[in-house]
Amino acid sequence: MIELIDSHAHLYHKQFQGRLEEVIANASRAGVVQILSLGTTAANSRETLQMAEAHPGIFAGVGIHPNDWATSEPGDWERIVDLAANSRVVAIGETGLDRHWHDTPFEQQLLGFDLHLDLSDQLKKPVSIHCRECEDELIEHLRKRGKPIHGVLHSFCGNPQQASEFLDLGLYLSFAGMLTFSNKNLDPLRLAAQEAPIDRIMIETDSPYLSPHPFRGKQNEPARVQHTALKLSQLREMSLELLAEVTTANARRLFRLPLIQVPDSFT
Numbered sequence: 001m002i003e004l005i006d007s008h009a010h011l012y013h014k015q016f017q018g019r020l021e022e023v024i025a026n027a028s029r030a031g032v033v034q035i036l037s038l039g040t041t042a043a044n045s046r047e048t049l050q051m052a053e054a055h056p057g058i059f060a061g062v063g064i065h066p067n068d069w070a071t072s073e074p075g076d077w078e079r080i081v082d083l084a085a086n087s088r089v090v091a092i093g094e095t096g097l098d099r100h101w102h103d104t105p106f107e108q109q110l111l112g113f114d115l116h117l118d119l120s121d122q123l124k125k126p127v128s129i130h131c132r133e134c135e136d137e138l139i140e141h142l143r144k145r146g147k148p149i150h151g152v153l154h155s156f157c158g159n160p161q162q163a164s165e166f167l168d169l170g171l172y173l174s175f176a177g178m179l180t181f182s183n184k185n186l187d188p189l190r191l192a193a194q195e196a197p198i199d200r201i202m203i204e205t206d207s208p209y210l211s212p213h214p215f216r217g218k219q220n221e222p223a224r225v226q227h228t229a230l231k232l233s234q235l236r237e238m239s240l241e242l243l244a245e246v247t248t249a250n251a252r253r254l255f256r257l258p259l260i261q262v263p264d265s266f267t
């Protein structure tokens, strides 16, 4: 039986409300043994941690997404800092930079991002970084810190050059459903996924977003990480079993997740 890890999902999302047990059972059947669920606000980061405390197979990331930064309230960042100390919190984020939406002025996004990076340094917990339409600016910003970045560029969708810059910074790369879309303009992403060092790649759904082919446009859930896993194994010309083994080992190493002892310990 293969063991997959969905390294980035949003289980607090209203689309999962009232059906978490079903979503977990679907994931289990698809070979997903652990899920890293990330918050995007102080409130849903708290909910995420509660889910992680209730389910051995769910782990939490806490943070304020760049697009939610402008609407965060006084005290929200302090709440994140408090939550982050919990042992079920294995990542800081979702954080990052976004040039697609304009919910938060870019200068403010940078300030929020730096707080997450500093917290990650302080707690030695990896960051889960979002980047939309600003890869080069993100690379430049991270370079200025002058030290390796402990974390992952989630849902990477850049080109091989950008991939190698993120890798040089010390980051892992996580691939989502876009890998399975047939769009020509995603060929550079596929090339990056082929070339990235095997010990620095992982897979994710970003549920409920980014559903892989053949479910494109539909609500995504952690079970569907198997489609991205299969596509990545084909691109890299390796067996699904081996791809699962290495991506799972990589996610466990970065997020310091425990090995699963009992196959059905998930629920």
Ligand SMILES: [Zn+2]
Residues within 6 Å of the ligand: 008, 009, 010, 038, 094, 206
């Ligand atoms: Zn996300």
